[in-house]
Amino acid sequence: MKRPIFVFSFILINLCLFAQTPTKVLYLGNSYTYVNDLTDIVERLTQSQEKEIQSTEFLSGGARFQTHWNNSSVINTIKQGGFDFMVIQGQSQEVAFPQGQFMDEVYPYAQKLDSLFKAYNPNGKVIFFMTWGYRYGDVTNCPFYPPFCTYSSMSQELYNNYRQMALDFNSSVAPIGAAWRYSINLDSNYVLHSSDNSHPSYDGSYLAACVLYSSIFKENVNSSFNYQLSAETAQRYQQIVNAIVMDSLTHWNLTQLSTNDVLANSISANIYYNEKESSIKIDVKNIEEDLNISLFDINAKLIGAKLNKPNSGIIQTSIDISNQNRGLYIVKLESSSFTKTFKIVK
Numbered sequence: 001m002k003r004p005i006f007v008f009s010f011i012l013i014n015l016c017l018f019a020q021t022p023t024k025v026l027y028l029g030n031s032y033t034y035v036n037d038l039t040d041i042v043e044r045l046t047q048s049q050e051k052e053i054q055s056t057e058f059l060s061g062g063a064r065f066q067t068h069w070n071n072s073s074v075i076n077t078i079k080q081g082g083f084d085f086m087v088i089q090g091q092s093q094e095v096a097f098p099q100g101q102f103m104d105e106v107y108p109y110a111q112k113l114d115s116l117f118k119a120y121n122p123n124g125k126v127i128f129f130m131t132w133g134y135r136y137g138d139v140t141n142c143p144f145y146p147p148f149c150t151y152s153s154m155s156q157e158l159y160n161n162y163r164q165m166a167l168d169f170n171s172s173v174a175p176i177g178a179a180w181r182y183s184i185n186l187d188s189n190y191v192l193h194s195s196d197n198s199h200p201s202y203d204g205s206y207l208a209a210c211v212l213y214s215s216i217f218k219e220n221v222n223s224s225f226n227y228q229l230s231a232e233t234a235q236r237y238q239q240i241v242n243a244i245v246m247d248s249l250t251h252w253n254l255t256q257l258s259t260n261d262v263l264a265n266s267i268s269a270n271i272y273y274n275e276k277e278s279s280i281k282i283d284v285k286n287i288e289e290d291l292n293i294s295l296f297d298i299n300a301k302l303i304g305a306k307l308n309k310p311n312s313g314i315i316q317t318s319i320d321i322s323n324q325n326r327g328l329y330i331v332k333l334e335s336s337s338f339t340k341t342f343k344i345v346k
Helices: 002-018 031-048 065-069 072-080 099-105 107-120 151-168 176-186 202-217 231-244
Strands: 023-029 053-059 085-088 125-129 172-174 261-264 267-274 279-285 291-297 302-308 314-320 328-334 339-345
Touching (some): 053 072, 065 072, 065 107, 072 107, 085 107, 099 107, 107 151, 125 151, 172 202, 202 231, 267 328, 279 328, 291 314
Parallel strands (some): 023 085, 085 125, 125 172
Antiparallel strands (some): 261 267, 267 279, 291 302, 291 328, 328 339
8 A cells, every 4th residue: 555655656756846837938030040940949958958948939031120129919928928038039131230220220129129028027038149140141232331241250240239239238148140150160061051041050050049048048058859960960069059158158148147237346237218107217226325327318418317315225216208209318327436328229
């Protein structure tokens, strides 16, 4: 009579060990994500590590940040809340646009999606999906903008701008493009592009999946799941990811995966646009000094300023911008020990 009870208890214990709440991930992207069913590869890789991801996807060919912002289904899904992460990816060229065009056509929409997600998913984190350059550069646009002329220079523009957005918005970046470049520089015989020299091959999608897994869970990839690759090739890509991601968590802003920005010592600030209230929220913690908060428009024109005194080490305030036009604003925080500016898009 004792043995059945023991066996039942053993089974119950094991069920409890492996029963986990799934990590809910919202993907906003395009064909770079849906080709080879990248989200499925991430899920299967995660399962092999005894975890679970539940994916919600908005992926359409050529979709830009602006495309997603103008999609009411995307906006309503974000507002439903409950997501742990939003993985967001721009169209293959737009994040490498010339700086003026990038700031006008790309940056604001990425910022709006980032801010909206954080407003409705207060415990959620935003991860930017860094893409890669075309295998032989973008021949069509090369005459108009030299960085498009080669894989290396196009990848560098994407690297710079994806990372800059992540830092400006206090979000994180999954350095997929950086892992691709590292792999190609080591041995270009491992082909990551498909035959169109733009989209990922099976190798490219597997490498991207490993980066996403490592970026979400902040741990090395050590899996027997090889997708459609040889065990040796899969192991190579896993090692690349472990070197690129886990050795540089701070560089990709993955150390905290938090909306808090450390200002000085232990002082931290959370600055974001609250669409529901049409205001900029400023929450500062562990501060004992007076804080001057100034708001400027994109032309550096001062809109307003106020001095704030902490209450038990906390300053919580907001700036009403309901009467201001949509666009990019600069919030400047200044105290006796630090000065910090934040870019906010309404």
